[in-house]
Amino acid sequence: MRHPDAESDELLIDRDGPVVTVTFNRPHRRNAFTTAMYDALRSEVDALADDTRVRAVVLRGAGGAFAAGNDIGEFAAMTSGAEAVAYEARVQELLGSLSALPQVTIAAVDGLCVGGGLAVATCCDLRIATASSRFGYPIARTLGNALSRALLERCVHVFGESLTRQMLLTSRLVDADRAYTIGALLAVCPSRAELDTEVASVVEGVLQAAPLTLRATKQQLGAITATDPAGRADDDALLEQVYGSAGFREGVRAFLAKEPPRFADVEASEPPAS
Structure with missing residues (x-):
């Protein structure tokens, strides 16, 4: 077991020859990501970028969840939309x-996979899940924030536009069977043990494949699905408006207080954006 830094108890890295497994390890918070976890994951990803010895990377969560978004407590310290952007x-x-x-990246999902967790899963090449897993971005009913354009596009690529609209506009979660039906999942497994078996089988297939073929294919697919940089400035302005709003502040307050957010009340009292 190898740990990238002092925060390694929340992000576990295991290397077994050509396979690296990353485990999100905050089960008491359903593995919600902290800045330290993101930084540790970024360090590991940067280290893997030029490591030709590693052929497959598996990402998973501990304790019956993949990851339930971001740690909302960190948003409470942000005082402006620009900070959130x-x-x-x-x-x-x-x-x-x-x-x-x-490398071929695999999200092994067992349980809740929402918000930042879904963002990570959709940025993996393949997703395999247990039957009890659920996916979504229920942000319109929780925090009142918004997705970046890049994350929205990635979700559309994986789940399709229609289901992405349903996830975001209704705040409903998608179950594993439906995600499998539309191709977002490679397989659905009845239990965690069978998930482990299926992941091992997929990894074994990756290790038997031609490395250069897989790398070339990933480069080609990356070029096809790349986000258009021309829309970045407009997207940042939109995100700053949402994150700087009274509605978002109410969402964070209510989440931390474990209360239903009163979006309509606070936004009705806020002057319209000029």
């Missing part, structure tokens, strides 16, 4: 690097 940009850099890894 900068936070999103750092996360997006990590996710872009994860997507660009030359």
